Amino acid sequence: MLEYLKKDLTVRTEWQVKEVNFSDIDSIAVKNQNGEVIQATRVIVAVPLTVMQDRDIKFIPALPEEKNTAARALQMDPALKILLKFSKKFWPSNHGLVVCSDSFVSQYWTYEADSAAPPVICGFCTGDQARNVGSMSHDVIVDSFLKQLDAIYASQQNGVAPATSNYQEYYIYDWGKHPFIRGGYSAGKVGANVLHRQLLGQNVASYLFFCGEATSSFAPGTVHGAMESAALAVDELIAFKRQKKTLLAKKRSKMDKLQAPAPTAKM
Ligand SMILES: Cc1cc2nc3c(=O)[nH]c(=O)nc-3n(C[C@H](O)[C@H](O)[C@H](O)COP(=O)(O)OP(=O)(O)OC[C@H]3O[C@@H](n4cnc5c(N)ncnc54)[C@H](O)[C@@H]3O)c2cc1C
Numbered sequence: 240m241l242e243y244l245k246k247d248l249t250v251r252t253e254w255q256v257k258e259v260n261f262s263d264i265d266s267i268a269v270k271n272q273n274g275e276v277i278q279a280t281r282v283i284v285a286v287p288l289t290v291m292q293d294r295d296i297k298f299i300p301a302l303p304e305e306k307n308t309a310a311r312a313l314q315m316d317p318a319l320k321i322l323l324k325f326s327k328k329f330w331p332s333n334h335g336l337v338v339c340s341d342s343f344v345s346q347y348w349t350y351e352a353d354s355a356a357p358p359v360i361c362g363f364c365t366g367d368q369a370r371n372v373g374s375m376s377h378d379v380i381v382d383s384f385l386k387q388l389d390a391i392y393a394s395q396q397n398g399v400a401p402a403t404s405n406y407q408e409y410y411i412y413d414w415g416k417h418p419f420i421r422g423g424y425s426a427g428k429v430g431a432n433v434l435h436r437q438l439l440g441q442n443v444a445s446y447l448f449f450c451g452e453a454t455s456s457f458a459p460g461t462v463h464g465a466m467e468s469a470a471l472a473v474d475e476l477i478a479f480k481r482q483k484k485t486l487l488a489k490k491r492s493k494m495d496k497l498q499a500p501a502p503t504a505k506m
Pocket residue numbers: 254255256257285286287290295296318319320414419420422423424450451452453459460461462463465
């Protein structure tokens with residue numbers, strides 16, 4: 240999908256935006272961590288909520304305070320996944336998704352082995368649980384999760400620890416520790432409402448547009464919400480550009496009429 244989306248674009252990676260200077264709206268300056276600058280006539284900001292909250296990007300002039308207030312009304316907790324690979328499947332086929340809220344890992348889902356893929360269980364933690372599990376060493380995380388699975392499935396395997404005895408390898412990814420994301424997805428704090436998301440996504444001066452899952456009132460916290468918010472930002476940008484073009488065209492034709500030589504009267 241990424242290959243398709245970027246086919247007509249110049250994509251720069253390792254390019255952390257540090258400053259967006261829109262003092263001159265005809266030439267907005269976007270600066271990166273190395274001081275390199277790109278000039279633009281319009282900018283769409285699509286960073287995660289945490290990046291807005293922690294003000295990683297300096298906006299010149301400063302963004303309206305209501306946008307910062309809106310960002311603070313939401314929160315983005317860590318989220319992590321623990322994938323365990325086994326030599327054989329030891330769980331029943333109807334255990335697609337298991338929720339066990341008082342366990343070490345409160346939910347996991349299973350992947351059936353087929354000819355191409357090995358049997359895998361994926362544990363998922365968010366919020367305080369992700370914060371707690373994320374502070375432990377990988378050895379402790381894997382050992383604790385295996386013990387949890389052993390306790391759940393041992394009776395079906397004649398008392399043998401089925402997870403530990405079939406365990407092969409693990410992969411853990413903690414989005415709370417990703418330096419440019421720092422969390423899973425946004426959620427409203429107590430008192431937050433849809434207006435906060437709308438304010439976060441509101442354009443500034445019709446030249447600076449905002450999107451990302453946290454700005455979506457339709458489906459926050461999801462990929463489709465993020466995509467929908469990006470489509471909205473692009474539509475808005477085009478509408479403002481057209482509006483400006485129409486206004487300019489009207490102004491120009493008015494000026495042309497004013498400057499046009501008076502028609503010579505026919506005798
Ligand atoms: C473990 C997990 C499971 C999930 N499961 C689902 C699911 O099943 N279904 C679903 O719909 N959603 C799911 N989500 C949520 C979904 O992944 C997010 O809502 C979505 O990816 C957010 O998209 P986004 O474009 O808003 O932000 P991101 O995808 O986070 O994109 C923001 C980008 O901005 C970049 N960035 C940050 N700072 C800067 C800067 N200063 N300069 C330049 N770039 C910067 C970041 O590197 C990042 O690439 C899950 C999320 C997690 C963590």
